[in-house]
Amino acid sequence: MTTETVQRQQEVTYLEAISQALDEEMTRDERVFLMGEDIGTYGGAFKITEGFMAKYGEWRVIDTPLAESGFVGAAIGAAMMGLRPVVEMQFADFISCAFDQITEVAAKNHYRWGAAVPMVIRAPFGGGVHGGPFHSECPEGWFFHSPGLKIVAPSTPYDAKGLLKAAIRDPNPVLYFEHKFLYRRIKAVLPSEDYIVPIGKADVKRAGNDISLITYGAMVHLALEAAELLAQEGIDLEVVDLRTLIPLDKDRVYESVRKTSKAILLHEDNKTGGIGAEIAALLAEDCFDHLDGPVLRIAPPDTPVPFSTPLEEYFRPKVSDIATAARKLAAY
Amino acid sequence: MPAVQEQSAGTLLERYAGNLTQTPLLCEEEPMDPADVTRDIKRADLLQMYYYLRLTRALEDRVTALYRQGRIVGGVYTSHGMEAIAVGYASALERNDVIAPFHRDMGAFLIRGFTPGEVLAQYLGKRTGPTKGKDGNVHMGDLKRGMIGFVSHLADNLPVATGVALAFKIRGERRVAFTGTGDGGTSRGDFHEAMNFAAVRKLPVVLFCNNNQYAYSTPQRLQMAIHDVVDRAKAYGMPGEIVDGNDVAAVYLASKRAIELARAGGGPTFLEFKTMRMHGHSEHDPAKYVPRKLLEEWKKKDPILKAEQLLVQLGYGDDAYFHEVGERVKKEVEAGLEFAEQSPLPEGPEVLEGVFAEKADSY
Ligand SMILES: Cc1ncc(C[n+]2csc(CCOP(=O)(O)OP(=O)(O)O)c2C)c(N)n1
Numbered sequence: 001m002t003t004e005t006v007q008r009q010q011e012v013t014y015l016e017a018i019s020q021a022l023d024e025e026m027t028r029d030e031r032v033f034l035m036g037e038d039i040g041t042y043g044g045a046f047k048i049t050e051g052f053m054a055k056y057g058e059w060r061v062i063d064t065p066l067a068e069s070g071f072v073g074a075a076i077g078a079a080m081m082g083l084r085p086v087v088e089m090q091f092a093d094f095i096s097c098a099f100d101q102i103t104e105v106a107a108k109n110h111y112r113w114g115a116a117v118p119m120v121i122r123a124p125f126g127g128g129v130h131g132g133p134f135h136s137e138c139p140e141g142w143f144f145h146s147p148g149l150k151i152v153a154p155s156t157p158y159d160a161k162g163l164l165k166a167a168i169r170d171p172n173p174v175l176y177f178e179h180k181f182l183y184r185r186i187k188a189v190l191p192s193e194d195y196i197v198p199i200g201k202a203d204v205k206r207a208g209n210d211i212s213l214i215t216y217g218a219m220v221h222l223a224l225e226a227a228e229l230l231a232q233e234g235i236d237l238e239v240v241d242l243r244t245l246i247p248l249d250k251d252r253v254y255e256s257v258r259k260t261s262k263a264i265l266l267h268e269d270n271k272t273g274g275i276g277a278e279i280a281a282l283l284a285e286d287c288f289d290h291l292d293g294p295v296l297r298i299a300p301p302d303t304p305v306p307f308s309t310p311l312e313e314y315f316r317p318k319v320s321d322i323a324t325a326a327r328k329l330a331a332y
Numbered sequence: 333m334p335a336v337q338e339q340s341a342g343t344l345l346e347r348y349a350g351n352l353t354q355t356p357l358l359c360e361e362e363p364m365d366p367a368d369v370t371r372d373i374k375r376a377d378l379l380q381m382y383y384y385l386r387l388t389r390a391l392e393d394r395v396t397a398l399y400r401q402g403r404i405v406g407g408v409y410t411s412h413g414m415e416a417i418a419v420g421y422a423s424a425l426e427r428n429d430v431i432a433p434f435h436r437d438m439g440a441f442l443i444r445g446f447t448p449g450e451v452l453a454q455y456l457g458k459r460t461g462p463t464k465g466k467d468g469n470v471h472m473g474d475l476k477r478g479m480i481g482f483v484s485h486l487a488d489n490l491p492v493a494t495g496v497a498l499a500f501k502i503r504g505e506r507r508v509a510f511t512g513t514g515d516g517g518t519s520r521g522d523f524h525e526a527m528n529f530a531a532v533r534k535l536p537v538v539l540f541c542n543n544n545q546y547a548y549s550t551p552q553r554l555q556m557a558i559h560d561v562v563d564r565a566k567a568y569g570m571p572g573e574i575v576d577g578n579d580v581a582a583v584y585l586a587s588k589r590a591i592e593l594a595r596a597g598g599g600p601t602f603l604e605f606k607t608m609r610m611h612g613h614s615e616h617d618p619a620k621y622v623p624r625k626l627l628e629e630w631k632k633k634d635p636i637l638k639a640e641q642l643l644v645q646l647g648y649g650d651d652a653y654f655h656e657v658g659e660r661v662k663k664e665v666e667a668g669l670e671f672a673e674q675s676p677l678p679e680g681p682e683v684l685e686g687v688f689a690e691k692a693d694s695y
């Protein structure tokens with residue numbers, strides 16, 4: 001083995017997987033460029049683009065003024081001209097400042113007048129990092145309701161890299177929700193060759209027969225942990241990782257639920273009007289005859305994400321929440 | 333307390349109208365020197381601009397008439413009395429430059445090759461309109477013709493135009509983006525974010541304000557605490573200029589200067605086109621809040637009238653010529669209307685088409 005293959009076979013973190021995807025796409029396609037706050041000299045708040053400016057120059061790694069609406073709008077303009085901007089939100093929470101450009105301009109342009117907007121917005125989201133109300137949000141639900149956007153939320157280094165590459169190559173605006181909690185906590189060996197994870201495909205992360213636990217993002221790991229625990233009690237969970245929220249892989253979700261006849265929906269975004277609510281409605285419409293019990297949701301309460309540790313612990317879904325729901329459902 | 337009593341006297345509208353007369357209402361710009369015009373604008377270009385002024389007026393008057401007959405169901409926002417702005421700046425641009433227009437820029441669409449037939453089809457919600465019935469009125473665009481679609485949300489197009497300019501800069505192309513919004517639109521954050529980004533990165537973009545003194549019913553004095561919007565350019569570190577927005581030659585020349593500066597790598601310019609909204613905000617709005625006297629004054633400065641005066645002065649045109657152009661544009665608009673009326677409406681299920689793109693091209 002050459003040194004290179006040895007290195008390639010080393011484990012990379014979720015964060016490094018994202019960084020690799022950006023680097024490889026920028027090398028592959030000179031139309032790809034990055035915009036965001038502090039991503040250049042500093043390498044980004046989470047250091048995902050460390051060294052990029054030295055490698056690609058300040059016109060492909062653009063440090064922007066602190067103006068999310070302005071630079072998302074600019075990315076839209078550049079995308080329509082044929083470039084492939086990848087915008088970084090310093091934290092997903094600040095995407096609210098760009099809400100208008102995303103939902104009114106990027107999302108509607110192709111529908112209204114046929115202008116494709118091939119761009120990616122990377123949004124570090126989620127809690128469990130003591131971020132408080134403005135550095136822990138899961139804003140995907142706001143955009144889930146806006147036709148014209150694609151939304152992905154990977155849970156593993158493999159998916160993180162493959163989905164980011166697919167997002168960059170997609171001719172539509174793609175919101176890429178990357179989970180901050182996972183950045184340096186999970187690792188994997190990735191294929192040395194170029195690959196993508198197709199947008200719109202869910203992935204069964206653990207096969208099981210009794211209950212479908214449908215989730216995405218960091219909650220996938222919580223689901224897997226709960227599944228191991230419940231296996232000891234003889235409850236066999238199937239963990240379905242949505243990976244893509246829009247377009248939703250209904251076929252894969254239905255296939256799983258038709259097999260197990262029971263479903264739990266788990267997410268970190270708050271409960272009301274969330275992705276779980278939509279999937280529950282879909283299951284009621286399309287899988288009613290297959291259901292042997294109520295569709296259950298596990299999600300934080302309808303409050304902002306709190307700061308103090310006991311408050312946030314209470315707020316976030318836990319293994320015990322999943323166990324309680326699964327035991328209840330198993331009894332049907 | 334007499335002051336309070338005085339304040340509450342009269343309706344809100346009357347009070348606004350009264351206060352309005354405290355702000356200077358007319359553009360105080362000096363008229364263009366004909367010598368400058370003949371030196372800097374080709375005769376053919378000036379005549380072409382005159383034609384587009386007339387075509388814009390004829391087309392929008394036809395749209396207004398259709399609206400009054402109840403044949404157009406959506407909103408109608410015209411550039412009546414402000415045609416010189418879009419006609420002037422769009423004439424100053426090169427073909428491969430890109431325009432991210434404002435909602436009273438019909439002249440720019442026509443200059444970029446949108447036909448009266450297409451525009452009327454758009455207004456009538458026909459499948460042959462540029463948005464195939466997906467959107468109405470001036471909410472249209474076409475990247476092949478260098479027109480970015482207008483978005484209702486005012487000032488949203490300004491950041492987008494900075495991105496167009498950024499693409500030109502990244503690719504090393506000598507192209508320019510041109511964009512603008514109204515006096516009302518300049519209050520939005522996107523206006524400021526775009527001005528700032530354009531200046532920081534010295535982008536090849538020209539930004540303008542079409543200052544027609546009102547935003548719907550809101551007069552400029554309730555929109556901002558400054559007299560000239562152009563003052564804002566200074567704050568962002570870019571040059572700015574006040575231009576008589578009713579003088580097509582002045583608009584053309586000021587735009588040309590700004591465009592050439594941007595093309596040469598000199599960065600953005602901000603242009604304030606002073607003008608007056610001569611109709612209601614939309615054709616449903618009788619605009620009773622605008623003092624009649626003000627409109628009478630501005631009518632004397634009508635851009636078509638001014639262009640004709642200039643053409644006569646230069647010996648480029650006379651009444652017979654003006655009449656001939658009038659007949660020509662009338663025919664074109666009527667032919668366009670026939671095309672639009674004969675065009676099919678979209679079918680209901682077409683609503684489902686086009687949410688996502690299958691490919692993305694370069695422009
Ligand atoms: C963000 C936003 N808010 C409100 C409106 C509704 N609206 C449409 S035009 C208009 C007034 C616009 O005034 P101005 O920018 O001065 O342009 P004008 O119509 O006078 O040419 C308003 C309030 C809008 N289109 N966008």
Ligand SMILES: [Mg+2]
Binds near residue numbers: 514
């Ligand atoms: Mg106005």
